[in-house]
Amino acid sequence: MFFVVLFAAIAAFLALRLYSVLGKRTGHEQALPQPSEERVGAPPMPRTIDMPADARETGPRPIEPGAEDGLRALIAADPTFDVGQFVEGAKSAYRMILEAFWKGDRDTLQWLVEDDVRDAFFEVIDTREAEGHVVENRLVSIERAAISEINVENKVARITMRFDADVAMVTRDANGNVVSGSMSDAVETHDIWVFSRDLTGSDPNWKLSDTDEA
Known part of the structure; x- marks a missing residue:
């Protein structure tokens, strides 16, 4: 499934410290804050990204009640899993994937998303380039990011995240x-x-495997 706004510059710090690599348009519009100065000379993103061990989510609860049974199953399978680290990593990946999609950065998308999502993204990018169109979208803010569901089956974990954001x-x-x-x-x-x-794999990174509108 594919969402509307496709996954503004993301800070180099988030790209380097990310642990887990990880739209419905309502018509509601709001004034934007002044854009910050664009980064210059940001270092390339590594293929394995780590977050600090003390990273924790603040503000609204990062996991919905319906996902708690799945969380227990995931922790039983992987005792190192940490909700706060995952949600912070997911938020950073959300920015990275959106920015890469908007820029047509196929190399970055290649290692952040699963094959089905990659193919869907590449098809849109190919069409956009054939039409001579350039996207200048900017992720203004992520208002909410929360885990809504967790499933573990055959040693494969799937975590569903909801993102509420403002995008120019x-x-x-x-x-x-x-x-x-x-x-x-x-x-x-x-x-x-x-x-x-x-x-069961050696790769600690999570990949985007599905998208939809909330």
């Missing part, structure tokens, strides 16, 4: 003319992303 969306043609959107207004988006990992 602009598409330009080959001449730089605005085809759609506006950078002066944000659109509310509501995404359901599923991240998967083989618990």
